Amino acid sequence: MTTRTTPVAARGTSPLARHRWAVEAVAAAVFALALVAYGSGASFRQDYVVLICTYSLLALGMYIPYIMSGSLSLAYNAYLGIGAYACGLISTRAGWSSLWGVPIGIVLSAAIAVVLGLATRRLTGFYLAGVTLLFAVAFQVFLLDRVSLTGGPVGMPVRRPHAFGYTFTRYDIMIGAVVLVWIVGLLLSRLRQSPFGVVVRLRKDVPQVVESSGISSGTIGVVSLAVGAAIGSVGGSLFGMMGGVAQPESFGLHIIFLAIFMPLLGGQRSPWGAVIGAVLVVVFTFELHILSDAGTLFFAIAILLVLRFAPLGLLGLGTPLLRLLTRLRMGRTPGGEGS
Amino acid sequence: MDEILLSCSNVSKSYGGVAAVRAVGLELRAGEILGLIGPNGAGKTTLVDVITGQQTADTGVIRIGTVSLTGPPSRRARLAGFARTFQHPQLALDMTVRENILIGAVPDRFSSPWRVLASAFSGAARPATPEIDDRITDLAAELNISALDRMCADLTLGEQRLVEVARALLRGPTVLLLDEPFAGGDPRGVEGMIHALTRIVERGCGVLVVDHNVDIVASLVDRLVLMDQGQVVFDGLPTAAMASQEMRTVYFGSGT
Numbered sequence: 001m002t003t004r005t006t007p008v009a010a011r012g013t014s015p016l017a018r019h020r021w022a023v024e025a026v027a028a029a030v031f032a033l034a035l036v037a038y039g040s041g042a043s044f045r046q047d048y049v050v051l052i053c054t055y056s057l058l059a060l061g062m063y064i065p066y067i068m069s070g071s072l073s074l075a076y077n078a079y080l081g082i083g084a085y086a087c088g089l090i091s092t093r094a095g096w097s098s099l100w101g102v103p104i105g106i107v108l109s110a111a112i113a114v115v116l117g118l119a120t121r122r123l124t125g126f127y128l129a130g131v132t133l134l135f136a137v138a139f140q141v142f143l144l145d146r147v148s149l150t151g152g153p154v155g156m157p158v159r160r161p162h163a164f165g166y167t168f169t170r171y172d173i174m175i176g177a178v179v180l181v182w183i184v185g186l187l188l189s190r191l192r193q194s195p196f197g198v199v200v201r202l203r204k205d206v207p208q209v210v211e212s213s214g215i216s217s218g219t220i221g222v223v224s225l226a227v228g229a230a231i232g233s234v235g236g237s238l239f240g241m242m243g244g245v246a247q248p249e250s251f252g253l254h255i256i257f258l259a260i261f262m263p264l265l266g267g268q269r270s271p272w273g274a275v276i277g278a279v280l281v282v283v284f285t286f287e288l289h290i291l292s293d294a295g296t297l298f299f300a301i302a303i304l305l306v307l308r309f310a311p312l313g314l315l316g317l318g319t320p321l322l323r324l325l326t327r328l329r330m331g332r333t334p335g336g337e338g339s
Numbered sequence: 340m341d342e343i344l345l346s347c348s349n350v351s352k353s354y355g356g357v358a359a360v361r362a363v364g365l366e367l368r369a370g371e372i373l374g375l376i377g378p379n380g381a382g383k384t385t386l387v388d389v390i391t392g393q394q395t396a397d398t399g400v401i402r403i404g405t406v407s408l409t410g411p412p413s414r415r416a417r418l419a420g421f422a423r424t425f426q427h428p429q430l431a432l433d434m435t436v437r438e439n440i441l442i443g444a445v446p447d448r449f450s451s452p453w454r455v456l457a458s459a460f461s462g463a464a465r466p467a468t469p470e471i472d473d474r475i476t477d478l479a480a481e482l483n484i485s486a487l488d489r490m491c492a493d494l495t496l497g498e499q500r501l502v503e504v505a506r507a508l509l510r511g512p513t514v515l516l517l518d519e520p521f522a523g524g525d526p527r528g529v530e531g532m533i534h535a536l537t538r539i540v541e542r543g544c545g546v547l548v549v550d551h552n553v554d555i556v557a558s559l560v561d562r563l564v565l566m567d568q569g570q571v572v573f574d575g576l577p578t579a580a581m582a583s584q585e586m587r588t589v590y591f592g593s594g595t
């Protein structure tokens with residue numbers, strides 16, 4: 001009935017925009033290969049790379065509920081802990097491969113996220129933050145006190161994962177961790193652009209619109225929390241399998257602090273910002289020996305600076321640059337590229 | 340043209356001491372455009388909010404067909420096939436026009452927690468939705484919305500209202516409620532909107548239009564309801580409404 005202005009296929013003008021997923025996958029793969037190359041040296045470097053991957057999964061776990069959907073859940077130390085202890089328990093008590101701890105951790109943390117989300121569903125966001133923080137502290141106490149189950153302050157061993165008669169080496173785990181972050185990052189990036197991602201992001205700014213479109217804003221929030229918790233739990237499993245141990249001190253409240261700020265530091269427009277935030281945190285807090293204990297302070301100052309001068313995070317700084325470049329190349333036609 | 344889609348009877352709503360809507364009765368029929376006018380603070384927005392569930396009524400019943408409507412807005416929107424716009428446009432300003440409109444096309448994919456979860460997985464597997472994009476492009480052309488990849492922060496107020504209308508239309512509603520859609524709009528946008536409205540009422544949709552622009556409303560609607568101080572003071576044909584005593588009293592304070 002009306003004439004179509006532009007054929008859909010021709011809309012993405014620059015080749016960069018048209019092959020955007022391939023470009024993104026390759027760029028991330030290059031970065032992943034660099035990490036693997038670095039981790040192929042001395043043994044401590046493998047721990048280091050896995051730590052980056054664990055923190056990346058923690059930050060990616062925050063990405064959907066916190067950055068996209070606007071729900072601040074603070075129980076991420078518990079989700080990571082559940083992932084690690086599930087691997088420990090299943091491998092030491094049941095004698096199964098610790099890999100089984102991964103799905104168990106996913107289901108358990110997602111279920112807890114759903115319960116905490118439903119409990120605060122009718123209340124404002126502050127209650128979610130409060131209740132999840134309470135849970136985070138209670139979980140910490142639980143790990144220390146229930147010695148018969150958790151091993152108390154010393155924690156419990158996590159056996160090396162094995163499958164089909166093959167026992168994975170530390171190097172294998174490192175490769176697996178890097179690949180996992182690559183896949184989860186790409187999937188989240190795609191999910192962000194999909195109808196699900198659009199609805200979740202609309203929920204953050206205009207929940208009334210989500211509701212009046214016939215979609216329950218509460219359900220969207222709760223599902224986002226569950227998916228985020230599941231991703232965090234995988235990070236915890238990874239950390240436990242690499243270190244060979246699950247200990248309460250690894251899943252303290254410092255994890256919550258990192259979880260809140262890593263995605264903000266790296267950039268909010270893309271889940272890769274969360275990964276960049278994780279890399280920076282590991283570099284700042286562990287590599288800068290000169291700063292030793294000042295690492296955390298340094299991190300705090302860096303965050304303040306970023307929030308003040310690049311409210312969209314470090315990746316956000318790239319967008320105006322890219323836009324400028326595209327505009328110059330396209331001969332100053334305004335508009336042009338998608339987000 | 341006779342089937343009653345939506346009916347309100349004895350609906351009241353107070354905010355603290357302010358009686359915003361008082362014992363209002365209203366009917367909307369299939370294929371009808373109903374105009375709702377009245378001075379500032381008459382209770383027009385409150386009535387729309389109470390119908391769609393953004394506010395809960397203190398008394399009264401809202402029915403869709405014969406079913407009584409209760410519960411949160413999402414449930415009502417699904418049951419009744421509502422789509423609405425807001426007097427203060429509700430758009431995510433740092434998202435594109437296309438993204439803001441898109442939500443109108445997808446509510447079926449999010450009708451239960453499991454479907455939401457499934458949408459998350461299928462979205463990661465296949466983010467692009469060319470068939471929805473085509474529909475958005477067509478609708479935007481009809482309403483004279485250009486450059487769908489602009490951020491909503493860059494739009495004028497009139498354009499923001501058009502985007503809201505597009506989002507509501509994309510939903511393919513049974514009952515469409517528009518709160519001041521013409522305010523601040525440019526003539527071509529208004530023309531596109533009117534064209535779109537006449538098209539959907541031909542399909543049997545019922546439309547409720549709240550606006551201050553009495554001229555546009557009177558020429559567009561089949562029936563006009565005049566509200567004042569929370570009450571319906573006139574309900575009838577636009578020509579009769581324009582000539583009525585109540586109209587003069589409400590708008591010019593003269594006559595009695």
Ligand SMILES: Nc1ncnc2c1ncn2[C@@H]1O[C@H](COP(=O)(O)OP(=O)(O)OP(=O)(O)O)[C@@H](O)[C@H]1O
Pocket residue numbers: 354357358359377378379380381382383384385386426
């Ligand atoms: N959320 C609210 N809280 C308290 N009072 C409110 C609220 N919303 C509206 N009111 C009051 O209720 C009355 C009716 O307001 P409403 O917004 O429904 O009128 P309206 O006819 O839409 O007016 P306008 O033409 O200015 O949009 C007014 O007195 C208003 O001050």
Ligand SMILES: [Mg+2]
Pocket residue numbers: 383384385426518
């Ligand atoms: Mg109003």
